[in-house]
Amino acid sequence: MQTEQKRVNLAEKFSLFTDHWHPRIVGELNGQQVKLAKLKGEFVWHHHEEEDELFLVVKGKLLMKFRDRDEVVNEGELIIVPRGVEHCPVAEEEVHILLFEPASTVNTGTAGGEKTVEKLEWI
Amino acid sequence: MQTEQKRVNLAEKFSLFTDHWHPRIVGELNGQQVKLAKLKGEFVWHHHEEEDELFLVVKGKLLMKFRDRDEVVNEGELIIVPRGVEHCPVAEEEVHILLFEPASTVNTGTAGGEKTVEKLEWI
Numbered sequence: 169m170q171t172e173q174k175r176v177n178l179a180e181k182f183s184l185f186t187d188h189w190h191p192r193i194v195g196e197l198n199g200q201q202v203k204l205a206k207l208k209g210e211f212v213w214h215h216h217e218e219e220d221e222l223f224l225v226v227k228g229k230l231l232m233k234f235r236d237r238d239e240v241v242n243e244g245e246l247i248i249v250p251r252g253v254e255h256c257p258v259a260e261e262e263v264h265i266l267l268f269e270p271a272s273t274v275n276t277g278t279a280g281g282e283k284t285v286e287k288l289e290w291i
Numbered sequence: 292m293q294t295e296q297k298r299v300n301l302a303e304k305f306s307l308f309t310d311h312w313h314p315r316i317v318g319e320l321n322g323q324q325v326k327l328a329k330l331k332g333e334f335v336w337h338h339h340e341e342e343d344e345l346f347l348v349v350k351g352k353l354l355m356k357f358r359d360r361d362e363v364v365n366e367g368e369l370i371i372v373p374r375g376v377e378h379c380p381v382a383e384e385e386v387h388i389l390l391f392e393p394a395s396t397v398n399t400g401t402a403g404g405e406k407t408v409e410k411l412e413w414i
Contacts (some may be wrong), residue, residue: 173376177368195350195371197343198393200323202369220320234296245300246325248318253296253413270321 178226182264184291191267191275192291203267203288204286206261214279215254221269222248228263232256240273301327301349305387307414312406314390314398315414326390327410330382338377344392345371355379378406389395 176194180206185192188208195202207230224232224246232239232247233256241247249255276284299317304327308315311331318325330353345352347369355362355370356379364370373377399407 173362173370173372175364175368175370176352177365193371195345197345197371197373197391198323200321200391202345202371222318222320222325227331230297239296241298242300244302245298247298248320248325249296250320258359263312263371268320268323268325278353 176202178266181291182206182226188258188259188262189275191288193288196271196289199271200268201271201273204291205265205267207257207263207265208261210258210282211256212276212279212283213254214272214277215255216249216251216269216277217279218251219270219273220248220250221273222246223257224266224268226264226266227231228259228261229265230265231258231260233258281290299325301389304414305329305349311385312398313408314411317410317414319394322392322394324393324394324396327373327414328388328390330380330386331384332386333381334379335399335402335404335406336377336379337400339372339374339392339396341374342393342396343371343373344396345369345390346380346390347391349389350394351382352382353386353388354381354383356381 191203191205225241230241295311313325314328340389348364
């Protein structure tokens with residue numbers, strides 16, 4: 169069952185994995201998924217054709233690079249990256265994020281490459 | 292512009308209002324909205340016909356009553372209430388929540404009544 173009424177404890181879910189740039193699904197609603205990921209280092213420049221993407225920083229400090237500027241997103245802050253906008257997330261130190269995005273979203277967007285995770289698991 | 296790349300600081304947004312049971316919109320993506328609300332006391336029993344609803348507790352402790360049981364949702368936890376499921380949020384002490392739900396969602400669902408907020412504003 170994808171849509172449920174069970175509580176999700178973010179800290180508990182984050183304790184279940186240690187790898188970076190590999191989102192896990194923790195909830196689904198209205199065709200959107202809630203994912204958790206740990207980030208460290210620099211990701212790849214990419215965009216999503218059809219999906220807007222929300223990043224909520226649960227721990228740490230995320231640098232979101234855009235082609236025309238950088239945004240620093242601190243703990244307790246969120247940023248929405250609209251479809252079509254190129255971005256590159258960078259985490260100098262480890263960052264924990266919560267993502268809201270359509271179930272169809274691939275982490276590397278149209279860029280592909282070795283950091284692409286084809287099939288995400290639920291935790 | 293509804294979809295943007297600006298950072299949203301949750302604490303800063305929560306400082307902009309004091310009333311209870313009156314959600315404010317802070318973001319929009321993929322037809323869904325991100326809302327913030329302060330809760331205190333007991334809401335009304337209601338359900339949403341077409342919308343699943345996510346509650347993320349940013350501060351405090353939320354009691355979510357269902358017809359068959361209660362769930363306590365603590366700070367750093369989220370709960371997804373599927374469409375059609377009757378629920379009644381209760382906050383003994385003030386609770387700050389982030390909501391993620393379709394833009395069409397009315398706070399009191401099909402129940403209506405005096406706690407209904409017809410038109411939500413952006414902050």
